Amino acid sequence: MPPPTLLIRPSTAADLPAITAIYAWNVVYGTGTFELDAPDIAEMARRRDDVLAKKLPWIVAERGGQVLGYAYANQFRPRRAYRFCLEDSIYLAADAMGQGIGRLLLAELMAQCEAAGARQMLAVIGDSANAASIGVHRALGFEQTGLMKAAGWKFDRWLDVVVMQRALGLGDSAPPWDPV
Numbered sequence: 001m002p003p004p005t006l007l008i009r010p011s012t013a014a015d016l017p018a019i020t021a022i023y024a025w026n027v028v029y030g031t032g033t034f035e036l037d038a039p040d041i042a043e044m045a046r047r048r049d050d051v052l053a054k055k056l057p058w059i060v061a062e063r064g065g066q067v068l069g070y071a072y073a074n075q076f077r078p079r080r081a082y083r084f085c086l087e088d089s090i091y092l093a094a095d096a097m098g099q100g101i102g103r104l105l106l107a108e109l110m111a112q113c114e115a116a117g118a119r120q121m122l123a124v125i126g127d128s129a130n131a132a133s134i135g136v137h138r139a140l141g142f143e144q145t146g147l148m149k150a151a152g153w154k155f156d157r158w159l160d161v162v163v164m165q166r167a168l169g170l171g172d173s174a175p176p177w178d179p180v
Contacts, residue, residue, distance in 0.1 A: 004064035006101065008108045011048065011058045011070060018067035019060070020044045022093050031127035031159055032091070034152040048072070056086065057112040061101045068096035071105040073113050076122050084119040084176050090133070102136045110140065114168040119176055121166050126152065128160035142166040 011019065024038035039047075051058050051072050058072035069092035076085045088109055090102050110121060123137045128147065146163035153159070 006068075006104065007062045008059055008104055009062065011060045011072075013045070015060050015067050015070070016041050016045050016048070018093075019048070019070050022067070022069065022091050025094055026091050029094070031154060032125070032130055032133055034126050034154055034159070036154065050074075055116065057109055057116075059105060059108060059112070061092075061096070061105050068093050069101050069105055071102075071109045073109055073118070073121070083178075084117065085122065086113050086118045086120070087122045087124055090136075097132065102132070103139060106136055106140055110166070110168060117177060118168050119171055121168055123162075123164040125162040125164065126159060128162050130162070134162060134164070137164045137166075140166065 020039070020041045023033070023044065026033055027035050027038040048058050051074050054075065056073045056075075058070065060070045061068045069090065071088060071090040073086040073088050076082050076087045088106060090105050090109075092102055113121060121142075123133070123142055125133045125137070128134075134144075142164035143166070144162060145165045148161040148163070150158035151161040
């Protein structure tokens, strides 16, 4: 029998235990986030609610009822001039890495952000040695636009931050539609 189909869908409050566990693993063992202490489920719920209140996507990848990863977009900076520029975040469960799930999450996230009127997406990638995240972004058209050397201290070593960027929709070729 073939494995269950992978489903990319909007997150729900019921996904928060899995989302919290996935992020906690990445905090404790990974360099993709510079957070040092894993937040609890209440904090993850607050973060998710904040993103959703801005009418931005928070999606999950699920197979056979198990959440394998999640992605969301948030404002790059809170100032109004940045309103068309979003930053992506993608986290996978340890046993879901290397299966193309991150790429599927990012592609769907980009599509939803473009449909919502975003014109630029940034990836602020922890650890310049994070080949998987850099590769996923590069495969979907992101280009490196910056490198912040030794910006974080985690696991008793300095870590760089790679900044990658990709235009969405018309990018900067035309003014955005702005309902406000």
